Amino acid sequence: MTSAPRVRRLGRGAVAPYLLSLPSWLYLTVFFVVPLVAMLSMSLATGNPLVGYVFSWHFAEFARAVDQYWVQLVRSFWYGTLSTFLTLVLTYPVAYWIAFHGGRHKGTFLFLILLPFFVSFVIRTLAWQFLLSDQGLILGTLKSWGLLPETTYLLSTSTAVIGGLVYNSVAYYVLPLYVALEKVDRRVVRAAGDLYASPAQAFWRVVLPLSAPGIFAGFLLVFVTNVGDFVNAAVLGGPGTRMVGNIIQYNFFDAQNYPMAATLSSILMFLLIVAIYLYARVFGTESIQEYAT
């Protein structure tokens, strides 16, 4: 850059970005940052549904939350990890194929992958409930052919919930993977071939490491989303598949135990902060957004 525009920018450059940012800052402060603080203070409150809750540095709720709901907490982390990993394994080849062999139809393939986005998340999950139900299209057909015993069921099992989580994460993972793979310099891959790398070696030692930012960005987004989900567990699962999200809902709306609900949400938020911190340390804060949408 030459020095002329830089000098000119100094005059108004100092205030302009702040003026431009101000409206959004105000909004996000009041309705994103302050609520997080409100939630934290709610988690430290004591009282009961009848008289209300007051703030009181009551840290014991965290111990109670872990003690009472450790099963659901561990289950949420397990479902989140497994479903994110499965989504990665299932979508990576597709993202790779679109980026490297999509040719003129890249846009069309991406559009098809995004098509489920045009159907409401609840409806998609509901469609899977229909497909997986005991006498539904999949199990019903297999049973009528005698390929499965009549007692086979999928709904209200962890398989159904994890399957739903995987299906609903597909588009969120394909996009960052595609963006990362699209950026891989094709000449570097060819150079690996020229240096006698087999196609497998070229993939494992060149393409895969270069797509790491997409792998991590997608993992972060999908994992955090899935750990906090309660819709798949409610629609496809049963009593044995309840996740933290279901417990938070229950405590807010049925038990009206706001401090417990806020405590469990705070635990999820700490997870998010750790994940973002790790990502920002490895890849920087600006690259984070490149893969976010």
Place this chain on the structure above:
Amino acid sequence: MSAVDTISAQGGFLRRIGLARAVLAAYSMAFLIYTLVPIAVMIAFSFNQSPHSRVSLKWLGFTTRWYRNAFVIQDLTVAMWHSLEVAFVAMIVSVVLATPLALALARYRFKAKGVTDIVIFADIAAPAVVVGASLLSLFLTLNLPRGLLTIFIAHIAFDIAFAVVVIRARVSVLDRALDRAAADLGATPWVAFWTVTFPLILPGIVGAGLLAFALSIDDLIITSFVAGQTLTFPLWVYGAVKTGIPPQVFVLSTLIFAGGVLIALLNSGMAHRREG
């Protein structure tokens, strides 16, 4: 190794790549079909006969009856209107708030940039349950009654972050020489913005608006925390899961789907026209 051996070894190598590529292509096609299955189910069930006005799991025959009676379930129709209303308002407000921030982030280096980046990313990556629970905590603390207003507030809060990222991507590929030229020709920053920058980033703004609309109309988790007794379309459906789904649910969501696809195709068609 003779020349013939080398050639046949090479042939094997090429065939291996060819085979791998065919397997990859077949897998990708199968995967695309898998992602489309629930859409097919939704459309099929919207045309399925069902005796008790509840969706039946079996195929009982084709009918357009539910389309002719798409809006007879009054509270479902009201919920649908709420969803459209919320998505529209959230789209407009979030884009208006996000555009200046996107310009600031893409064009200036300033002290608060790192923090802003992190807040935007946290807003996108935050689990919906946390966003919903924290807003509800705020509304409970303030004693603000839950309803359409709190739904608007919540939707704008999560739409802004996505809008910023989309618009920012568009701003950062712009040639800065263009608005410098405008300034050299005596345009004030205000005039330069509306006559040069704005038309150029408009596709990004439209894209951000469409994304915000889509995210809003689809949201269930965050809305479930802040809605109170007010129902949106996803909330109505979620509530009906336990009691049975009327076919109209699939009719309305098929209509939303068709509308969304149409708008997306028109938008990409216009983008092609502009660029080609």
